[in-house]
Amino acid sequence: MIIIGERINGMFRDIAQAIREQNPAAVQEWAKKQEAMGAGYLDLNVGPAVSDRVTAMKWLVEVTQEVSELPLCLDSTDYDAIEAGLELCNKPAMINSVPAVQEKMDRIFTMAKKFDSEVIGLAMSAEGIPKDAESRVALAMELVANCDAYGVPLDKLYIDPLVLPCNVGQDHGPEVFETLRQIKLLSDPPPKTTVGLSNISQGTGNRELINRIFAVMAMACGLDSAIADACDEELVEAVATGRILLNMDIYCDSYVDVFKSQNL
Ligand code: THG
Numbered sequence: 691m692i693i694i695g696e697r698i699n700g701m702f703r704d705i706a707q708a709i710r711e712q713n714p715a716a717v718q719e720w721a722k723k724q725e726a727m728g729a730g731y732l733d734l735n736v737g738p739a740v741s742d743r744v745t746a747m748k749w750l751v752e753v754t755q756e757v758s759e760l761p762l763c764l765d766s767t768d769y770d771a772i773e774a775g776l777e778l779c780n781k782p783a784m785i786n787s788v789p790a791v792q793e794k795m796d797r798i799f800t801m802a803k804k805f806d807s808e809v810i811g812l813a814m815s816a817e818g819i820p821k822d823a824e825s826r827v828a829l830a831m832e833l834v835a836n837c838d839a840y841g842v843p844l845d846k847l848y849i850d851p852l853v854l855p856c857n858v859g860q861d862h863g864p865e866v867f868e869t870l871r872q873i874k875l876l877s878d879p880p881p882k883t884t885v886g887l888s889n890i891s892q893g894t895g896n897r898e899l900i901n902r903i904f905a906v907m908a909m910a911c912g913l914d915s916a917i918a919d920a921c922d923e924e925l926v927e928a929v930a931t932g933r934i935l936l937n938m939d940i941y942c943d944s945y946v947d948v949f950k951s952q953n954l
Contacts, residue, residue: 691909691929692731692954694763694784695724695920696888698750700737709736709746714753721758728930728950729920731784732758734775735765747771751778760953763810763917769797776805784808786917787850790815790829792836799840808846809837810884813869819852821861823868826851827876830869834877847881848915849873855892856900863890863904870911887918902928909936926950 697720700706708716721732732754736746743766751762755778763784764775772785787810788798795811802809811833813819813826820826830849837847851869854862866885874880890904891897902925905916909932919925930949933939942948 691905691913691932692915693727693729693920693926693929694731694733694884694915694917695720695727695729696733696886696917697724697919697921698732698754699735699765700740700746701735702737706737706739709740709749712749714756717750717753718757721754721760724920725758725760725953726950727920727923727926728953729760730915730953731761731763733763733765733786733917735786736771743768743771744774747775748778751775755780765917769794769801772798773801776801776807779805782806782808784810784848786810787812788833790832795833795836799836799842802842802846803840808848809842810848810850811837811881813849813851819854821865823865823872826865826869827872830873830881831876834881837881838877844877844881845879848884849881850884850886853885853887853889853904855894856890856904857894867908867911870908870913874912882914883912884915884917885913887916898922898924901925905929906932909933 698717704716734750736743740746761781761783763786764772765786766772785807788794789812813829851866870883873883887901891900906928927946930946934941934945
């Protein structure tokens with residue numbers, strides 16, 4: 691499983707302040723730290739408090755690329771901000787995200803084709819997030835069909851079944867695992883999968899423990915990547931170990947260090 695580092699997000703106070711003051715220090719520090727811990731991508735999200743999201747996203751892309759070569763995952767519901775960010779990316783990036791809503795898929799898959807981007811597709815419609823796996827998989831199928839119709843290779847599509855905090859949506863957990871299993875049967879090649887891992891523990895105690903256990907359970911159901919806390923040492927160790935047990939990496943005594951050095 692690939693970790694998409696979640697920390698450059700204006701939801702965190704230090705990043706919100708960095709954007710406000712146009713001071714790159716905190717952004718660049720987190721970029722380097724997450725890369726050193728083995729993150730394979732860096733999620734960039736300007737956060738909820740920014741008025742000019744286009745300018746803020748462009749700035750995040752620029753200052754992040756000054757210190758890291760990792761591919762970026764541009765995280766916004768503002769597609770103008772995503773497009774402006776993609777113009778500046780030095781290498782193909784990931785678009786985060788698009789729901790199964792036709793006019794949004796039209797714009798995002800056109801953009802993905804133009805910029806050779808990967809795309810995170812959300813298992814939600816204009817009506818919201820369904821609970822049962824069957825409905826989530828049906829929305830995933832719409833995303834697959836549109837991805838294909840716009841000529842974007844299916845292995846560039848990541849389906850996110852959408853994870854809710856377990857203290858409010860506990861009954862969604864098994865549906866998310868079942869959705870992950872079924873997504874791999876949708877097409878050949880199948881789409882990849884991702885989740886916002888830290889969502890599962892928002893507002894709970896034992897956050898790191900819940901994140902870690904959810905991650906390895908989801909890996910066993912076919913989870914390919916997660917937007918997650920790359921700086922949580924024990925999470926990284928759990929993911930590296932999961933990769934060994936799923937025979938995705940070859941065992942050696944130093945496999946955790948090898949995982950961190952690879953930015954898979
Ligand atoms: N799917 C996709 N993209 C996503 C999400 C998703 N992007 C955003 C989010 N969800 C994933 N990223 C985070 C980042 C931080 C937290 C949760 C998810 C988090 N933050 C602390 C909190 O809310 O308690 C903030 C604490 C602080 O302010 O210091 O948990 O699901 N495709």
